[in-house]
Amino acid sequence: MLHFESDYLEGAHPTILQRLVETNFEKTAGYGCDEYCERAKAKIKTACGCPDAAVWFLTGGTQTNATVIDGLLRAYEGVIAVQTGHISVHEAGAIEAGGHKVLVLAHHNGKMDAADLQHYLAAFENDTTKAHMVKPGAVYVSHPTEYGTLYTKAELTKLSSVCRAHNLPLFLDGARLGYALAADDTDVTLKTIAQLCDVFYIGGTKVGALFGEAVVVAKPKLLPHFFTLIKQHGALLAKGRLLGIQFDTLFTDNLYYTISRNAIETAMTLKREMQKKGCELFIDSPTNQQFFIVSNEKLQELAERVCFSIWEPYDDAHTVIRLATSWATRAEDVAELLQLF
Numbered sequence: 001m002l003h004f005e006s007d008y009l010e011g012a013h014p015t016i017l018q019r020l021v022e023t024n025f026e027k028t029a030g031y032g033c034d035e036y037c038e039r040a041k042a043k044i045k046t047a048c049g050c051p052d053a054a055v056w057f058l059t060g061g062t063q064t065n066a067t068v069i070d071g072l073l074r075a076y077e078g079v080i081a082v083q084t085g086h087i088s089v090h091e092a093g094a095i096e097a098g099g100h101k102v103l104v105l106a107h108h109n110g111k112m113d114a115a116d117l118q119h120y121l122a123a124f125e126n127d128t129t130k131a132h133m134v135k136p137g138a139v140y141v142s143h144p145t146e147y148g149t150l151y152t153k154a155e156l157t158k159l160s161s162v163c164r165a166h167n168l169p170l171f172l173d174g175a176r177l178g179y180a181l182a183a184d185d186t187d188v189t190l191k192t193i194a195q196l197c198d199v200f201y202i203g204g205t206k207v208g209a210l211f212g213e214a215v216v217v218a219k220p221k222l223l224p225h226f227f228t229l230i231k232q233h234g235a236l237l238a239k240g241r242l243l244g245i246q247f248d249t250l251f252t253d254n255l256y257y258t259i260s261r262n263a264i265e266t267a268m269t270l271k272r273e274m275q276k277k278g279c280e281l282f283i284d285s286p287t288n289q290q291f292f293i294v295s296n297e298k299l300q301e302l303a304e305r306v307c308f309s310i311w312e313p314y315d316d317a318h319t320v321i322r323l324a325t326s327w328a329t330r331a332e333d334v335a336e337l338l339q340l341f
Contacts, residue, residue, distance in 0.1 A: 002337050005307045007176065007288055007326035012210040013259055016249045020242065028241045031227075032057055037244030043251040044202065044214055048194040054220035056230060057212055057243035061086075061175045063235035064201050064213045066094045069138060070233065071223045072169050072199070073100050077137025079171075080117065082107035084146045086173060098233075101134045109283060110145030114158035121166050139163050142173035143188070144180045148285030153187045160196040169222060172200035178207035178260030178327070179288045184268070186286070194218055204246055208259045208327045212243040259327035263288035266325040266334050273334075277341045282314070288325045293318050298341075305340055 003009050011017070028034035041055040058064045065087050069079050078101035081088050087095050088102050095102050105116050117139065124130055141159065143151055151159075163170040172193060174180070177200075181190065193200050198219055204212040217223050230236045237243055250256040267288045274292060275281065282291035293314050294302070299321065302308065309322040323337070 002306045002333055004323040004325070004329075004333075004337065005309050007179075007206045007263065007324045010326060010328040012246070013208040013249070013255070013327065015255065016209060016246050019245050019249050023241070023245060026241075030238050030240055031236060032240030032244065034241040034244055036241045036248050040214070040244045040246075040248035040251060043248065044216065047190050047251060048216055049191040050194040050216065050218055052220070053194065054217040054223070054226070056215040056217070056226060057237070057240060057247065058201075058215060058230060058235040059211060059213075059237055059243075060205055060235070061173070061203065061213055062091050062094050063233055064215060065091060065140075065173060066098050067226075067229055067233040067235050068171055068199055068201070068215060068223070069095055069100060069140065070098045071226055071229045072171065073137040074135075075099060076135055078103045078134040079138045079140050080105060080112075080120065080136050080168075081140040082110070082112045082145075084110055085140060086142055086146060086175070087140055089146070100137075102140075103134065103136055107145075110147030110149045111151060111155065112139075112141050112159060114155070114162050117159065118162050121162070121168075136166075136168060138169045138171055140171050140173065142175070143193070144176050144183075144285075144287045144289065147283050147291065148287040148289030149283065150180050150183060150186055150286055151188060153192055156188060156192065156196050163198075169198040170196070172197045174201045175203035175213065176206050176287070176289075177201075177203050178256055179263050182257055182260035182264050183286045184264065198222055202247075202256075204243075204250065206326070207256065208250060209246040210242075212237075212246055214243075214247050262327050263325045263329060266329040266331060269331070270323060270325065270334050270337070273338050274341060277338070279341060282311070282320045290323050290325075291320055292323065293320055302340060306337060 202214040311320040
């Protein structure tokens with residue numbers, strides 16, 4: 001079988017595995033209070049151009065989203081996201097399980113529009129019954145989005161301006177951030193994100209690490225007692241150095257960017273060649289997630305040889321499928337997949 005169903009199917013980059021083996025018998029302090037975590041934090045702060053930020057290492061994406069959002073919100077507040085946002089659809093109600101409602105807006109190719117956000121907030125503030133409603137307390141976006149699309153610097157700036165005008169923290173989910181940063185023609189960098197977002201995270205699970213995410217809090221006072229919250233949410237690793245070593249490695253010699261670029265190059269080859277074969281794009285994604293419209297007959301044929309994600313029905317005779325590349329996708333696997341179309 002060929003596997004293109006997601007971007008976290010492989011283990012970890014060999015350099016990370018090598019470093020874990022080399023340090024295996026070292027004895028270090030627990031819970032992220034070790035030299036490797038400190039070194040990784042320093043490198044991340046430098047890469048973000050944010051020396052005063054707080055950096056925290058958590059075990060996975062769902063734990064990160066739930067912990068950060070719970071930390072940002074009061075008991076009577078909810079978080080705004082688009083209807084296709086990861087926390088709205090694919091996290092099993094983790095935010096709601098923590099006592100907070102996800103307040104949904106319409107999406108535009110997976111993205112949130114600043115005008116829609118402004119309209120929603122103005123409507124809430126002018127509603128005479130707002131005391132009976134869930135108060136917006138934070139805004140959540142992801143980059144890339146669930147459709148593999150990217151915010152431009154201008155779009156992110158507008159969203160940030162609306163959030164700051166209403167004193168709402170802007171939280172960016174970067175589970176696949178490496179693939180956003182490595183995409184062609186993007187004008188959003190880590191430093192851009194650190195300037196415009198109050199909290200964001202750099203995904204490791206989907207970008208070369210065995211597991212783990214690095215949360216960057218541009219304004220540390222925004223999340224007081226965050227260590228305790230991480231532990232309460234089951235996202236604190238006792239052997240914290242395992243996370244520190246991974247991110248220290250990823251942020252040495254531009255490894256994070258280099259391996260992310262492989263996912264983009266293989267995805268662009270896949271998109272280009274699929275279009276040559278007459279396969280219609282569902283959406284034009286510049287990142288590692290590619291969405292195609294296939295007939296239901298072709299869907300059944302492909303399923304015998306390929307693992308992929310069924311995204312949504314297109315019409316009675318066609319379905320949208322997602323094919324995802326990763327930091328470790330091989331050109332020969334893409335070539336073999338293309339022969340099936």
